[in-house]
Amino acid sequence: MTKDNEEENFMQRPTTRREFLKKSFEGAAGAAVSFSILNLFTDSAEAKGFELADGIVIVDPVKCTGCRRCETNCTAFNDGKAHPYISRIKVGQNYNFGKSGPTINYQNGNGHLGDFTIIGETCRQCESPRCINACPMDAIHVDEKTGARVINKDKCVGCGRCAVACPYDVPTVDPETEKSTKCTLCEGEPACAAGCPTGAIRYIAWEDVEHVLIERENLIENN
Amino acid sequence: MPQYKGWAGKILRVNLSSGSISTEKTAKYKDYIGGMGIGYRIMWNEVPENTDPFDEENKIIFAAGPLTGTGAPCTARTNITSLLPANPQNLIGDSHMGGHFSPEMKYAGYDAIVIEGKAPRPVWLKIEDGNVSLEDATKLWGQGIFDTTANVAGMMGKEAQVAAIGQAGENQVNLSTIMTSGNHSAGGHGGIMGSKNLKAIGIIGTQSVEYASDKKEWIELNEFVMSIIGANNQHVVPSTPQPWAEFHDSSSRWTAQEGLYWGAADEEVETGICPPEDTNKIGYRTMKAIKDLGAISEDYTVRMGGCQSCPIRCHSSVEVPELEKYGVSRYVSNTCMGFWNHYYVNQNAESEMDNFLNKTLGAQLADDYGLWFNYGQLGRDLKYAYDNGILKEVLPAEEYNDIPWDLYEKGDPQFLVDLYKRIAYQEGEISHLGDGAAQLAKRWNFGEDYWNDQTNSLWSPLGYPVHHANESNGQVGSLINLIFNRDPMCHSHQNFIGSGLPIKLQKEIASEIWGSEDAIDVPANYTPMNLAKARFAKWSLVRNVLHDSMTVCNWMFPLATSPLKERNYRGDTTLEAQYFSKATGMNVSEEELDEMGRRILTLHRAMTVKQMGEVDMRNEHDQIVDWVFDMDPDKEPFDPGTIKMDRDDMEKAKTMLYQELGWDPKTGAPTAETLDELGMQDVKRELANKNLLPYQA
Structure with a gap:
């Protein structure tokens, strides 16, 4: 196979199905977000801020071994079923090839077919959450106990605008309930962290979030 | 299978010759659970004996069971069933791989994928939930597995899980693998995919796997396993x-x-x-x-x-x-x-x-x-x-x-x-x-x-080596190495005797499970065959095929022991039945589930009898090469310090295992009575028509 062919094949669709759908939606809605201007870390939209959550869940890309118990533990606790596609912590989508998907140089990129770095994505419980600002139904509110930004299933109509708005691809419309899902912090004891066999998932207090995220980004950048 | 959870409920059938893609209900195979059980049932029903592994008429079945995808620990095995090119008589066998492939298959809505026929040119199979298509693989043909995986994921989306063959499979090398996620390989069936011009299967699944029990019970069971693993x-x-x-x-x-x-x-x-x-x-x-x-x-x-x-x-x-x-x-x-x-x-x-x-x-x-x-x-x-x-x-x-x-x-x-x-x-x-x-x-x-x-290190004239045989509790490991048509991918016994617990504790636990401390010997200090060893061998085999059907990793389960002093190091052998019941909603006891395992093992045996056209399994199949009996010439069997086996004792061991399994004690073939008892009347009829039931000839 020639190099040109390889490039053609590799780059046809380097994103997940959810990201693909999201980008289609963006185009249709004419509401594309310029990702380059987003802060690397917890994102802030222009609009109103909310009371901070107690903390956020973060996955250590060095300790994560990609067993994905977190995904089924998440949906067992929150949904009573096994459903990684809607898990609020997303490891599977980056498992084989990292965030960028398979590139020409995949053997040295992130992921299990690369340098073994597994990048789990989690909700940042943003100060001014794009998901809340995007929701036309006012269906995302701040949980009284944990401060998590949570979806009110009675109000949610499954339009998917929160999924489109989130720069971390966390909210996901459950195709079986047609309601969106996002991290609830599990009433203060996140099931993903509790069940992680390598302690790679931590529920981190807000004041420590920034330096942990910077460390994480450095580890990913370095790979 | 609307009344049951756990299963996805559908089986995907792809005929590469005609290009037809269809689904059928898993329900008709539920007595065979999934995984290996589904694979054998389909091969028995649909692939005639005397089929060459690389013939268009051969089929290959990728299958998982009701536990796969549920998040129950150690449940991501994929069982692949087809004829074995490396077996000199091309007898049926399984290959197995871990990774993330079979959970993704379940999330896409399928308990199994049945591949039939032969594509006119290289293809790969693309599965995105209900959208299934055959894609041109001309550009992939000739590539290694790593690049193939990356290319398929590049075309489907980075979250795709891919099973692929490399050049060895394309060239129909008998000893070739099917591989997923970089390093999880199923040995023995790569050439089957190659013969069918099928380079890879890529899957993206966005659906759930449901369980029947309420979430509290389910989470507690998972937590219990995490506590004794x-x-x-x-x-x-x-x-x-x-x-x-x-x-x-x-x-x-x-x-x-x-x-x-x-x-x-x-x-x-x-x-x-x-x-x-x-x-x-x-x-x-x-x-x-x-x-x-x-x-x-x-x-x-x-x-x-x-x-x-x-x-x-x-x-x-x-x-x-x-x-x-x-x-x-x-x-x-x-x-x-x-x-x-x-x-x-x-x-x-x-x-x-x-x-x-x-x-x-x-x-x-x-x-x-x-x-x-x-x-x-x-x-x-x-x-x-x-x-x-x-x-x-x-x-x-x-x-x-x-x-x-x-x-x-x-x-x-x-x-x-x-x-x-x-x-x-x-x-x-x-x-x-x-x-x-x-x-x-x-x-x-x-x-x-x-x-x-x-x-x-050869074990069988069928050309496979020792895999935890006479070195693993003498007759027990030896018996386990006889039954399959390749090296036994069975760790039930090995996990137990390798737990690291002192022999006294092992014997206590053995006594509780198999009725006597005599089920296990001090390593390389063996005693003659006994009933408890036959029970141990049967249990190991039955659990092995259960695991390959449910699908659970036999390199971890059964959890007969635990690291917990407060439990006196006991594990829990009811876990498989608990999981099966809670996942599917079909409540079974440990004994009932083991009987389902015996059914699957018996179907394996029946298929071997049918393929060989031979009832006398004892002498024509269950053979051991001579070194096992002739090693250590200065020692006798059962002397301390040797794993040498005794020929007569081993024949006695076969008889006792056959009896435990309900197989004919003389030939080791399934009897009419046992096939009836296990609800396999159609198998009985077909064997009877071919004069392949014991006592018929």
Whole structure:
């Protein structure tokens, strides 16, 4: 196979199905977000801020071994079923090839077919959450106990605008309930962290979030 | 299967000849659970005996069971059933892989994928939930597995899980693999995909797998398993003294300890002290690299890895910059024989570094070409043929002189680069090393000494080696090594006797499960056959096929022991039944589920009888090569210090196992009564029509 062919094949669709759908939606809605201007870390939209959550869940890309118990533990606790596609912590989508998907140089990129770095994505419980600002139904509110930004299933109509708005691809419309899902912090004891066999998932207090995220980004950048 | 959960409910059928894609309900196979059970039921029903493995009429079934995808620990196995090209009679068999493939298949809505026919040109199968299509694979044909996987994911989306063959499978090498996620290989059926012009299967699933029980019960059961699980192979004591541990055993795979690191991780990661109650450290318990790759590997270890849903991380992911000079990636991941196979090919290496490079380079090359090594046998076959001057006789001089034997003599890793390419591309006479041991022995006219020399490690005239046989509790391991049509992928017994617990405790637990402490012997200090051993062998086999049907990893389950002193080290053998009941909503007891396992094992036996056209399994199938009985000439069987077996005792052992399974004690074939009892009247009728029931002839 020639190099040109390889490039053609590799780059046809380097994103997940959810990201693909999201980008289609963006185009249709004419509401594309310029990702380059987003802060690397917890994102802030222009609009109103909310009371901070107690903390956020973060996955250590060095300790994560990609067993994905977190995904089924998440949906067992929150949904009573096994459903990684809607898990609020997303490891599977980056498992084989990292965030960028398979590139020409995949053997040295992130992921299990690369340098073994597994990048789990989690909700940042943003100060001014794009998901809340995007929701036309006012269906995302701040949980009284944990401060998590949570979806009110009675109000949610499954339009998917929160999924489109989130720069971390966390909210996901459950195709079986047609309601969106996002991290609830599990009433203060996140099931993903509790069940992680390598302690790679931590529920981190807000004041420590920034330096942990910077460390994480450095580890990913370095790979 | 609307009334039951766990199962996805549908089976996907793809006919490559006609291009037709259809689904059918899983419900009709529910008595056979899933995985292996579905595979055998479809092969029995649909593939006539005397079919050649590479014929269009052969089928290949990728199947999982009701537990896969649920998130129950250790449930990501994929069971693949088809005829076995490397078996000299092409008898049916399974190959198995871990990874993330079968959970994704379940999330896409399928319990199994049945591949039929032969595509007119290379294709790959694309599955996105209900959208299934055959895609042109012309550009993929000829690529290795790693690039194929990346290309398919590039076309589908990065989250796709892919199973693919390499050049070995394309070229219909008998000893070839199907591989998923970089290093999870199923040995023996790569050539079947190749013969069908099917290069890869890519899956994206966005649906759920539901369980019948309420979530509280489900989560509690998972948490209970996390509390009694051990290390890899359910080793429940650490390998070195630990502050929390009453016992230790140097052979345990619970190797975590202070001062032992994932030495090539980007941050300091110490395996450290991992007491059983700290379930957030389960994944550190098994630092497998030092077991497979030696102490040298610690500094190269990036992390451990493994399958979806499994807290036990038994695969070693190592970064070896030195590999780049051989033209492969520095990042290698594998476990056990995935590394050791290459030690057996290149046995002359002397330095620890060369052995390390042979194992890691060999893994990288073999996983890309998709080569299988028949549980290490390929390397021993090469050594036998070389040492006995056979290669000089059978290889044309030009070919012989073209092979860098000087590198082989030194155990230089570069030799693998040369040899594996020849086998994968079927270049020259040497490539027949990939035919399988029995076919090779015939082609190259190996003498009786080949079969009967203990160092060659052969077990069966069917051409497979010892895999936890007479060295594993004497008659019990020996019996387990007789029943299948390849090396037994059975660890039920091995996990139990390898737990690391003192023999006194093992005997107590054995007594509770199999009725007598006599079920197990002190290693290499064997006693004659007895009923408890027959029960132990039956239990091991039945649980093995249950696991391959549910699908659960038999390298961890059954959890008959635990690391918990407060439980007096007892595990829980009811877990499979609890999981099956809670997942499906079909409430079964431990005994009832074991009977379902016996049904599947009996179908395997019936299929073997049908394919061989032979009732007398005892003498025509369940055979053991002579060294097992003739080794250690200065010792008698049952003397301390030998694993030598006794011929008469072994025949008695077969009789007792056959009886336990409800098979004819004389021939070892399923009886009409047993087939009725197991609800397999159609199998009985077909065997009766072919004069293949015991007492008929």
